[in-house]
Amino acid sequence: MVSDPVPVHLSGPREACGVFGIYAPGQAVSKAIYFGLFALQHRGQESAGIATSDGQTLTVVKDLGLVAQVFDEADLAALDGHLGIGHVRYSTTGSSSWHNAQPAHRQVGTTSVALGHNGNLTNTALLAERLGVGTASTDSDLMLEAIARQIDDERSDSRGLEHALLKVLPGFEGAFSLVAMDQGRLIGIRDPHGFRPLSLGRIGDSGWVLASETSALDLVGATFVRDIEAGEMVVISAAGVRSHRPFGETNPQLCVFEFVYFARPDSQLYGRNVFAARQQMGRLLATEHPVSADVVVPVPESGIPAAQGYAEMSLIPYADGLVKNRYVGRTFIEPSQMLRDQGIKLKLNPIPTTFAGRRVVLVDDSIVRGSTTRQLVAMVRAAGAREIHLRVSSPPYRWPCFYGMDTSDRSQLLAARMSVEEIAAYLEVDSLGYLSLNALLKSTGAPIDGFCSACLSGDYPTDVSQAGTKLLLEPAP
Ligand code: SF4
Numbered sequence: 217m218v219s220d221p222v223p224v225h226l227s228g229p230r231e232a233c234g235v236f237g238i239y240a241p242g243q244a245v246s247k248a249i250y251f252g253l254f255a256l257q258h259r260g261q262e263s264a265g266i267a268t269s270d271g272q273t274l275t276v277v278k279d280l281g282l283v284a285q286v287f288d289e290a291d292l293a294a295l296d297g298h299l300g301i302g303h304v305r306y307s308t309t310g311s312s313s314w315h316n317a318q319p320a321h322r323q324v325g326t327t328s329v330a331l332g333h334n335g336n337l338t339n340t341a342l343l344a345e346r347l348g349v350g351t352a353s354t355d356s357d358l359m360l361e362a363i364a365r366q367i368d369d370e371r372s373d374s375r376g377l378e379h380a381l382l383k384v385l386p387g388f389e390g391a392f393s394l395v396a397m398d399q400g401r402l403i404g405i406r407d408p409h410g411f412r413p414l415s416l417g418r419i420g421d422s423g424w425v426l427a428s429e430t431s432a433l434d435l436v437g438a439t440f441v442r443d444i445e446a447g448e449m450v451v452i453s454a455a456g457v458r459s460h461r462p463f464g465e466t467n468p469q470l471c472v473f474e475f476v477y478f479a480r481p482d483s484q485l486y487g488r489n490v491f492a493a494r495q496q497m498g499r500l501l502a503t504e505h506p507v508s509a510d511v512v513v514p515v516p517e518s519g520i521p522a523a524q525g526y527a528e529m530s531l532i533p534y535a536d537g538l539v540k541n542r543y544v545g546r547t548f549i550e551p552s553q554m555l556r557d558q559g560i561k562l563k564l565n566p567i568p569t570t571f572a573g574r575r576v577v578l579v580d581d582s583i584v585r586g587s588t589t590r591q592l593v594a595m596v597r598a599a600g601a602r603e604i605h606l607r608v609s610s611p612p613y614r615w616p617c618f619y620g621m622d623t624s625d626r627s628q629l630l631a632a633r634m635s636v637e638e639i640a641a642y643l644e645v646d647s648l649g650y651l652s653l654n655a656l657l658k659s660t661g662a663p664i665d666g667f668c669s670a671c672l673s674g675d676y677p678t679d680v681s682q683a684g685t686k687l688l689l690e691p692a693p
Contacts, residue, residue, distance in 0.1 A: 512577045
């Protein structure tokens with residue numbers, strides 16, 4: 217039986233997807249896409265897929281599971297061609313089924329199209345109504361339906377997919393970093409706010425790569441060229457790389473949680489290293505929320521750089537105290553009830569000598585629902601900690617995300633229901649400190665007005681009134 221994967225992250229939001237694309241004349245690209253998806257596996261563990269083209273025929277292989285589970289040598293050999301896209305998915309819309317695995321693909325006359333999407337549209341209801349489609353199960357399906365119809369309308373136009381995209385993209389609202397292809401072209405797109413990252417790299421003498429994160433470029437031996445800009449569409453083909461601006465106004469608003477948690481620490485966002493930014497978050501956290509303690513311990517793995525920064529600034533020694541069972545978070549086997557009772561111990565185990573009799577600063581990157589953090593604190597207490605001072609390298613997560621995270625129900629958000637003091641009491645910690653929004657934005661080293669922080673501030677960069685029925689518009693406590 218295939219069930220929802222056990223969440224990799226302990227208490228934070230979960231990411232929607234990762235996308236990858238490559239155009240490398242004269243080369244077989246399926247293995248490069250496979251390894252590119254490997255580098256992006258942290259962005260989605262539910263399904264994986266690859267589409268390739270040899271210039272004539274477009275082939276797609278996709279399934280539920282991790283990259284290593286979905287593809288074998290025979291699959292990669294069958295994925296012939298010098299051009300292709302790949303996708304890893306964590307579902308935030310639609311159910312977990314093979315049909316929802318991406319790349320999504322369509323045949324329209326002689327044109328084959330494949331599409332991989334990271335993000336969430338916020339006008340799906342309107343789009344479905346416009347298209348007269350009631351049953352589309354994902355926003356990515358809707359996009360492909362709109363694109364396919366446009367291609368069909370313009371069959372006599374040899375620019376096919378490229379021209380259709382220029383026509384339909386302005387009708388999409390919300391978050392979408394896309395890789396798309398037909399038999400001869402690779403296309404990369406970022407929405408006018410650039411909520412989700414997408415980078416362009418160079419491979420070999422004449423090849424190009426698109427990837428959600430620069431670490432995926434590194435892994436396949438590509439050189440980072442630049443980020444695809446908010447509102448930009450690049451078309452890569454035998455004619456080279458061309459850039460279009462299909463949207464009107466653009467306003468870069470990269471998701472600040474890419475810096476806090478989602479992106480790999482070895483990736484670059486806005487030209488800044490994510491690991492260095494997370495360390496700086498820890499330094500500023502120590503400045504804003506100092507405490508007398510004996511040891512600083514991270515919640516692995518994304519809490520590690522912030523804990524290092526906190527220790528450096530506070531001069532309190534840093535120590536590892538929680539060992540992560542790296543592979544359990546990536547299983548599709550549902551734990552039995554007996555194992556489920558083990559709770560967080562399936563994922564983390566304490567090192568008692570780090571905690572026994574000590575005053576501990578525990579550093580995590582975020583608290584979303586809070587139930588696992590509560591278990592974690594109890595576990596650290598049981599391991600002998602005398603005091604637990606929880607420090608969080610982001611502000612309270614109070615508002616739902618409509619741009620590709622799985623937190624669209626505000627009632628699930630701990631900080632939407634409780635004050636910081638109430639959260640501290642609920643988690644049973646001796647003190648609790650969150651990094652301020654201003655300090656978080658400054659830590660990135662990027663322009664502070666270039667970020668979406670709606671889940672922290674309630675200030676949405678786009679109209680989200682159509683985005684979900686669960687949105688509650690009352691003020692944060
Ligand atoms: Fe990221 Fe939060 Fe904005 Fe969603 S609402 S895109 S999680 S910053």
